Amino acid sequence: MSTPALTTYQRHHLRPTYDHHVGRLFPAMVRASQAHVVMLTEQGLIPAERGARLLRGLAELRADTSAAPPFDGTFEDTYYLLEKRLAAACGVPASELDVQMARSRNDLDAGVFRILLRDQLVGVLDRVLATGATALAAADRYAEVVITGYTHRRPAQPTTIGHALAGYAEALAGEAAAYADLIDALNVSPLGSCAFAGTDLDIDPARVAELLGFAGLVTNSYEAVAGADHLVRVGTLNAQALATGARLARTLMDWLSWRWVTTPGDFTQGSSIMPQKRNPVVLEHLVSYAGATAADAASVLNNVGAAWWEDSNNATTDVQVRLWESNDRADRFFALLGGFLAEIEPLEPPSAEEIVASGATTTAAADALTRHGVPFRAAHSVVGRLVRAGAPDTWTAEGVRAAAQGITDRLDDDAVADLLAAAVRPELVLDRAQVDGPGRCAVRNQVAALRSRFDTVAGRLAAVRARLATADEALDAVAAERAAR
Numbered sequence: 001m002s003t004p005a006l007t008t009y010q011r012h013h014l015r016p017t018y019d020h021h022v023g024r025l026f027p028a029m030v031r032a033s034q035a036h037v038v039m040l041t042e043q044g045l046i047p048a049e050r051g052a053r054l055l056r057g058l059a060e061l062r063a064d065t066s067a068a069p070p071f072d073g074t075f076e077d078t079y080y081l082l083e084k085r086l087a088a089a090c091g092v093p094a095s096e097l098d099v100q101m102a103r104s105r106n107d108l109d110a111g112v113f114r115i116l117l118r119d120q121l122v123g124v125l126d127r128v129l130a131t132g133a134t135a136l137a138a139a140d141r142y143a144e145v146v147i148t149g150y151t152h153r154r155p156a157q158p159t160t161i162g163h164a165l166a167g168y169a170e171a172l173a174g175e176a177a178a179y180a181d182l183i184d185a186l187n188v189s190p191l192g193s194c195a196f197a198g199t200d201l202d203i204d205p206a207r208v209a210e211l212l213g214f215a216g217l218v219t220n221s222y223e224a225v226a227g228a229d230h231l232v233r234v235g236t237l238n239a240q241a242l243a244t245g246a247r248l249a250r251t252l253m254d255w256l257s258w259r260w261v262t263t264p265g266d267f268t269q270g271s272s273i274m275p276q277k278r279n280p281v282v283l284e285h286l287v288s289y290a291g292a293t294a295a296d297a298a299s300v301l302n303n304v305g306a307a308w309w310e311d312s313n314n315a316t317t318d319v320q321v322r323l324w325e326s327n328d329r330a331d332r333f334f335a336l337l338g339g340f341l342a343e344i345e346p347l348e349p350p351s352a353e354e355i356v357a358s359g360a361t362t363t364a365a366a367d368a369l370t371r372h373g374v375p376f377r378a379a380h381s382v383v384g385r386l387v388r389a390g391a392p393d394t395w396t397a398e399g400v401r402a403a404a405q406g407i408t409d410r411l412d413d414d415a416v417a418d419l420l421a422a423a424v425r426p427e428l429v430l431d432r433a434q435v436d437g438p439g440r441c442a443v444r445n446q447v448a449a450l451r452s453r454f455d456t457v458a459g460r461l462a463a464v465r466a467r468l469a470t471a472d473e474a475l476d477a478v479a480a481e482r483a484a485r
Contacts, residue, residue, distance in 0.1 A: 006073050015071040018078060020321045022068040025078040028112040030061045032191065033082065033099050034479045035211035039204050041482055046098045048485050054099055055483035057089035079105045102203045104195040106225040106311045111191040113320060115212065117234055118186045120327035122468075125179040125461055127334035128241070132172040132454050134338045136447045139166040143443040145346045146426055147260055148360050155358035158426035161261070161346065163438035166446045168248050173453040175241040180460045182233055187464065189214035190224030196311060197221060211478070213471035228304045228315040234323050235297035238330045239290070245337050246290035249283040252340070256280055260350065264343035267336070282336055289333045296326040355426040356392050364422040364429070365392065372415035378408040383419075392423035 006015065034055060041051030061082075068081070075081045087094040143162030148155045189212065192198065192205025198221045205217055218224040255261045263280050271277035300319045307314035355361065362383050369379035385403040386395050400416045422428060432439035436446065 004073060006071075010071070010073050014076065017317065018071040018081075021317070022078045022081065024116055024324060025109075025112060026068055026082065027062070028115050029078065029082050029108065030058055031475075032108060032112055032115065032208075032212060033086075034058050034062070035208045035475055036103055036191070037099060038211060038475070038478050038482060039207045040098065040101055042207065043202055043204055045101060045201055045203070048482070050098055052483050052485045053090050053092075054086070054097070055479050057086050058099075059479065059483060060089045061085055079108065102194060102199045102201045103191070104193075104225075106195050107190050107193045109316055110193075110225050111189055111212070113316070114186050114188075114190065114214075114230070117230075117323060117327070118183055119468075120324070120331070121179060121183050121186070121234070122461065122464060124238075124327055124330045124334070125176060125183065125457070127331050127338065128172055128176045128179060129454055129458055129461070131334045131338035131341070132169050132176060132450070134341045135165045135169040135172065136450055136454075138162070138341055138344070139169060140444055140447045142346060143440045143447075144430055145349050146352075146355065146429060147255075147349050148355050148358050149438075150254075155355075155360045157360050157363055158355055158429045159438040160430070160440075160443065161349070162440075162443045162447075164251070165341070166443050166450065168244075169450050170446070171244050172241075173450050173457070175237070175244070176454060176457040178237055179241075180457050182230075182237055183461075183464055184215065185233065186230055187213070187215045188218050189216070190218045190221075193218070193221035193224035196225045211471055211475040213468040215467065225311045226309055226315075228307070228319075231315065231319055231323060232297075232301055232304055235293075235300040235319075235326055238326045239294045239297035242286075242290035242293045242330060242333050245333060246287045249286040249337065252344070253280070253283050255344075256283075258350075259348045260346070261344040262347045264340055266343065267340050282340060286333060286337060289329050293326050293329055293333075296322045296329075352424070352426050353393070356424050359387065359392070361392055361423050361426050362387055364426075365419045368418040368422040369411070369415055371418065372410070372412065374408050374410050374415065378410075381407050386423075395420060395423055 037046075037051055037054045037058065040046045041048060041055075046054075075084050083094050083097060083099065086099060087097055090097070139162040141162070142165070143160055145161040146158055147161055147164075149157050149159035149164070189205065189209035191208045191212075192203055209215075209217055218227070252261075256263050263278060265278065267280055267282040268278040269281050271279065299322050303319050303322075304315045350358075365386075366376075366379040366383040369382065370376050374382075382400070382404045385407075386392070386399065389395075389399065389403070397413075397416050397420065400419055401411060404411050429438050430440045432442065435442055
C-alpha cells in the first residue's frame, strides 16, 4: 500500500525538523528509555518479563547504527519513531508498549536535550582548557618579547606578547569556570515531571537521574518542562566566549600584517592569482564564527521570550538546532584558535627604535618624573611639551629643563636622567614589578596562577566525566541483567 502524500505542514515543518533532530535525539531517547524501563521494573510498575522484553528491544535499537528512516508521515516525530521501532524490535503492537508509562514527550524531550547539551559542553570545555594551556605556554615563552600595546587602534605603551596572551588566558579561565558552572546547571534531571504535573504512580525519578549521570533533580516539575534559562545560558555563554576570542583574532591579524609573529602555514589559503600570497583566513573565519554564534544566541533569546510560561515549542524544539550548532561552532572555534596560537612565533617584533618613535614610551617618561617627587599633572605637562617639540629620541637634558619652566622647579639631575632613559628604553618594561603588569617575572607568575585556575576547572570536568562513566557502566549492567530475565 502506498504511503499517503505528505501534508503541507509535514513537508515544510515536521519533515525538516525530523531531518535536523533525529540523528541527535534518537540515540539519546533510547538511552533515556533504558533507564526509565529499569526504574519502572524495579518499582514493580511493569512485570519483570515485560520490562525484559522492552530492554532487549531497546538494546537492539541502541546497537543499530544505521541511518534513521526518512520521514514518510507514518509517525509524527522522533518520539513516535522510537515507539514504532521499539514495537517492531519487541515483536508487539505499539499499543502493548509500556515505555511511556509515567513519562511524557515533554519531560523526555527536556531530559534528552539536557543530556545532549551537557555532553556537547563537556567537549567545548575540553577545547577551552586546551586553548588556555596553549595560550599560557606561549605567554611564558614570549614573556620577554617586547611589542607596542595599542588602545583605540593607536600606539599606547610597551608591553610583551606574553603579557597580551596571559591576558587572554585570564579571560579564558573565567569562561572555563562559567562553562563548568553551566554544565552543573544542566546536569539536573527533569525526567519524572511528565507533562508538567508529575504522576500518581510510584516512580523513582532519582533512580533515572542516577542511571543517566545527572547529579540531581530539577526541584519543581513545572520548571522542569517550562524552564528555559539554561538554554539561554548556553547560547549567551558561547556568544560571549567567541566574541572575546574574535577580538584576539583581530589583534593577531595586525601582528601578522606587521610581521611581529609568523603566519602558520597550516592556517592559510593561497591566492587564486597572486603566487606570493598566503592569506591567514582562519582568523577571518573566527570572527565570522563569533558573529554567527551571537545570532544563534539572539534567536534563542527571542524564541524563549516569545513562549508562554509552560511547555512550548518556541522554547524547546525550535531552539534545539540553534544550540547544537552553537556548541559545534564553539568546539571548532577553540580548536582552530588553540591550534593557531600553538604555531605562532616571534618574527620581527618592533625594534626599540620603532616603539620609541611611536610615542609609546612617553607615559613611562612621565612616571619617571613622579618617582622624583614631581606631581603627576606637572610631569604629564612637561612630557606633553617634549612630545610636541620632537620624538623621544631627540630629547636632551637641556630640552627637558626648558620644557619644565613655568610648570615645576623640582627637577634634579637624577630625575632628568631617569626621564630620558625611560623615553628611549622600552625594554625597561620587562623589569616592572607590578604583579599584573608586563614585567617578565610578573607575567610568569600570572601564568602560574592561571594554570592553577585551569587545573581547578579541569578537576571539576574530570569529576563530571567520572560520574557519567560510572552511570554508563551501571546502566549497561542493570539493563543487561534485567533483559536476560
